[in-house]
Amino acid sequence: MRRKKAKTSSKKTVAHADAPEDRGEVLDLASAADLLKVSKPTFYRWLAQDKIKGFKAGGQWRFYKRDLEAFLRAEEPSALHIDADALRAAVTKARKSKGLKPIEWPEAETAEESTVIGTVHTLITDAIEARASDIHFDNNVDEMLVRYRIDGVLNEVMSLPRDVALPLVSRLKLMGDMDIAERRLPQNGRIIVEHQGREYDIRVTTVPAVYGESAISRILDQSSILIGLDKLGMSESTRKRFESVLHDPNGLVIVTGPAGSGRTTTLYSSLNLLNSPKLKIVTVEDPVEYRLRNVMQVHVNRKAGLRAAAAMRTFMRADPDIVMVGDLRDLETAEGCISAAMTGHRVLTAMLPLDAPSVVTRLIDMGLEPFLVSASLNAVLAQRLMRRVCPKCRERYDPSPDGLRRLQAETDLDITQAEFQRGKGCRECRHTGYRGRTSVFELLEVDDSIRELIARPASTAEIQAAAIEAGMTTLLKDGVEKAMQGITTIEEVMRVLSYHPKEDADDQK
Template sequence: MEQEAVQRLAAEAVREVRRGTPSEDGRSSVLMLVNAILDTALAEEATDIHLEPMAGRLRIRLRVDGLLRVRPVVLPAELAPVIIARLKVMAGIDTSRRNRPQDGQLRYVYGGRTIDMRVAVLPVVDGERMVVRIMDAAERFLGCAELGFTQENQEIFERLIRRPTGLLLLCGPMNSGKTTTLYAAISALNDPNCHIMTLEDPVERRIEGVSQFEVHPEAGLTFVAGLRAALRQDAQKILLGEIRDGETAEMAVRIALTGHALFSTMHTEDAVSAVFRMIEMGVPPYLLAATLSGVIAQRLVRRICPHCRETYPVAPDSRAAVQLGSMYRTGMTLARGRGCACCHGSGYRGRMAIHEVLPVSEGIRAAILTACDREALRRAAEADCGATLWQDGMAKAAAGETTIEEVARALYG
């Protein structure tokens, strides 16, 4: 919905709140305003909506292609409680409790589709802050060939996920596409002859034919308890949402040691760091060396907008030429987006992944067993890791899929 229409609804909602009754035609402007906010986010393909009460106003930000954008809509502070309350009701959250964090889920119909959304409320100084995570259950799962892997990395990835035993780790910060990659792996392996279980917090999307388990720590249903239960369910492949602590890490390794294939995620910056993080969590090096089959690090970078894409030459003495390193060739051109209405002036539309794929070889196993330092393990990994995150990003920038600046932003801020 256009900004002017939202502002008009906001003005009507203020009058409605002050009057205490809906408009003369019986329609609630507050409900219409909340629907307009959700419709705008879905139209712009946002993944998150941030509703933030501030001094004198309610700020709305949308996360689009991984970056937060402030909506140019001014909503008065007196609308914040009623907008938050309306979304609480839609998500089944207790509206009378405003002094503690709360979570809920809602379903919203947009364009003939039912969209699942996860709602999280947090009390802050100026009221209650809310984040709405948009999860389109109708969106199809990506295939392994659509994850942005190079041909070589895709072959390694598919080989790793099809191993009957072992531990495969995906690492990267929040919102780097780790869950999407794991779901693609599970979808590729989903077969009536194989029992697959997932342990998640929360279950983000339903996968038909897969046993999905949602943890509830307050009820004693933790990741560790779920892993023990999975062993009694005759599971062959297990997706563990995240390894957060030493107990979960050691349990995951021991399950992989007993003839199961286990996939999980960690928040580390690269593949080598994931190995050291497991050791720092207390996993004995001999167990890690025996079970770890591979580590994949990834980030999401924005794609160049196809509607305003243009090419430009790279000068031999330019910074871009230096950053490209051995990939630079005389007369080389790169691509960028000028900025248009389709990409809201950013020059980017959509996202893709860059990867670092590290299959664990005998040399790396030996390095883990000797508990060598990080740099020694990194040198041992260089022979087996096809490309670092930076190198994979530079290759995709050279191919005109993204920009050098975007790769640098995703990796280094």
């Protein structure tokens, strides 16, 4: 509403602006379609669907400019041209099929408003209860598809009538304090939701796509991030060694893995372990995902020109003991991390390579001097998230012997005696056989012999061989061990690590 006053000043034909009949500038159909940035067929369709109000003058369509602007802003409840009954029916049916209780629709001025508010609220709380990490709202030609990402995999939740897309996304934008009128640029917003006594931080991103705006909502559970290193699924020996590396007063520790591999949780859990009023901790993040007590957190905004490297230079003057850089992706940031690590600071950061030894090679490929990497790097922890076998429907099974033989050779584990488990599929796990996730880890500790190899610089394979010799458990071995304990399945280990034992087994013959 706030911008309405300014817009109505665009009257040119009427001399007396306060004339009661004055509704402002009138446009013909071509200019109206132009203003809304849509093709004429789309415009006619909206007109036929009564989304746009116009009037006929001399057999020609005419439109008040301010009506069209209000439509663009979608600010009036009357602009919610949706079939509330159809939307309620779609939501109710989809939830009923999953055995969920009926919704109590909230009170609002109109049935349309109540339906939109109730639908968005329900989709968010259902997602939280389903332990979803993200909600995706995507437009297709004839529907708006809602999906939840649960345990790393997308699940279709419901298909809604296409005409609700605009009001639903607008509602998310309103809750996220975003600009409702802006539909041609991506936007980011934040919604805090309280559900059953817990606070959830929801990051909303809207993206303009061909069939209209899509929205993705990431659900961050503030209480799940600081779960502690002991609850991440690290083996006892890896955790002890990792904690001792974290307590080293200077040097660089890197957590690595592709996006969505749980690196952020590990970094935060590490900081939480070290967090004490006796230490000054600063973080440089893009964006700041979770708030930590006693920690100076800085949000790096690439668009605003505050880059990680520049931010780091500033913070080193704040005399930190521990620096956490959310993401190491360029040479400048890497140099900043190394120089901080070499001047008596503990530096934690995350990278993208798939395994620990590859991080060393990647740093050198970025342009860092091998002797600097060798002198500053203390450890690299590679990780992946894997789905856990559902506790409600687990059963013994025998994986294919071909795959096992190869895995046995590769991991040096006595696989033949293990009792493998899998989920049959039940309601608890939505018939996937999996519920919840755990992590697998590979910790490369940089000892004197590895330092020598890095300085040379040796190849990734040589570093890996030396590390395994010194006792490093690879991601594969850690995964297979977890499968042998019945925590996950061999198939899940191979899926997550993109491991194809059959082809390899043929090579061996």
